[in-house]
Amino acid sequence: MEGIDLSLLKSLSRPELFEFEGISMVQYFTDNWENIQNFKARPDDILIATYPKAGTTWVSYMLELLYFGNTEPERQTSMPIYIRVPFLESLFPGMPSGVELADNLPTTPRLIKTHLPVQLVPKSFWEQNCKVVYVARNAKDNAVSYFHFERMNMGQPDPGDWNTFLQRFMEGKKVFGPWYDHVCGYWEKKQTYSNLHYMFFEDMVEDTGREVGHLCSFLGLSTAIEERERITKSTHFDAMKQNKMTNYSTVPILDFTISPFMRKGKVGDWKNHFTVAQNEQFDEHYKQKMKNTTLQFRTEI
Template identity: 50%
Template sequence: MSDKRVVSHSGSIQEAGGSISRFPLISVQGVPLRNHIATNWDSISAFEDHPSDLLIATYPKAGTTWTQEIVDLLLNDGDQEVCRRAPVAVRMPFLEHFSPPHCPSGLSGTPQGDAPPRVIKTHLPFQLVPQGFWKNKCKTIYVARNAKDNLVSYFHFDRMNQTQPEPGPWDSYIPKFMEGKLAWGSWYDHVKGYWKEREKNNILYLFYEDMKENPRREVERIMRYLGKSLPDDVICRIVELTSFKAMKENPMVNYTFIPVPVFDQSISPFMRKGEVGDWNNHFTQEQSRVFDEDYEIQMKGSNIPFRINI
């Protein structure tokens, strides 16, 4: 098994009939991952994909669920009822996740009754994705979100998700993000890793900000990448069904299917704001200055066209 070291841990909460823990982080090849992922790493790295598999990859809280729902609607020709057949976590399993029954592992394969392609979600950085995906030239959609908004969204997610490491106060969360000490590691390495490999591995690299600015344009980009061609009215319907408002009210995607002791949405909704520029409501002027200086160092030499406002 690869190098694994305990990086951090915190307490646990109790649920009737069992215990739910804020999982400690363990380093796998230098990337902090939740312990249940790290202890199953041999199975994850040996995952046998199929060339028809479609991978949706993101750093956490970068538009994953949004993209999953767009893809499912495109693959099912905009049929809303078909896309309500099961919660999104069941329809598109989470490759490295090992916390059934609410979110089955991607290793469990295609949900019964679904036809190919099998759509799988991951937060793994490029270098940790099972190599078969790249050898088999599987289609991969990667979504990146600007660092400041991604940090804010991840902070609120860690507050409500009682299996994630305790986030602590906002002031101390910022340096943890900057130092890559959160689950799934460094945002900087993550976005740069997929960007560098996008052409060689036929990765459709999307930006959250572009999706917010012109959702129809980006839905059509995904449609073409999937080799689909749908009529105008179907595309319009998909754009409408995947608006933030529609998804926030959709029980198949808003994660209300996860029990409260796991996702305490009274602390923060899973689908919180879905905005670009919310970082302005969180960063002080000094925090923004320090973050920007570090950002310039960490992203030096990269030409990824991020936007922090639109």
């Protein structure tokens, strides 16, 4: 893969968190800010938006297979997902920027991912009326997954222990800001922007095939049933966890001796992490934060 110097990436030191445009950020997502904001979206671009660790890679791979699974099968075995679906705001040493990767995507449509909250998404996506696929995951499981991700990802600040992390998560002092604002922001946007498809991680776990079907309807794809079944099988968590092109095992800033990038993909794993006291405190805080939205989540299925 040209333009990638993995040794540079390997020597990365953990960044400091700072306030940026009203949310917590690290330099790897702000250093290229002008180019991110000026990004020129095309009408057929598809933006995959999520809070970190809510099912981004999962839905990226679904879309990748829906559009290119048959026409460009060699892409699936030779190019990691993070090259096929560039991470727009990323700028890591030793790698081309997300903007550069997106600009040079040879595919139509271009699949592009972002973790930016809705208010920071480059304006051209809305101006071009691009399709946006948003995936949301319940706060408790999302927090647990994010915790393990920060433990193994040298491109993120040190999470500390679980209790420290959880308090910071509730305060919204995490990269890409508060979970609450993120999921609610896109939910509100959906009420006025019809090209936004809002998905739930829990629904995807419960019935992947059904959700692939919903995606096809939203995208106007008439994918054959057998093909949809094949995609459902390929995007099964265990299959993706074993797949070097989707499990991020080729990224040197991720320390797989601490935790895999794809850990469990379950709903309800939070019960193995939250103490009774943490759970009570979290529920109380959650009620306050989410009292003005119609958005609802399941914490078990």
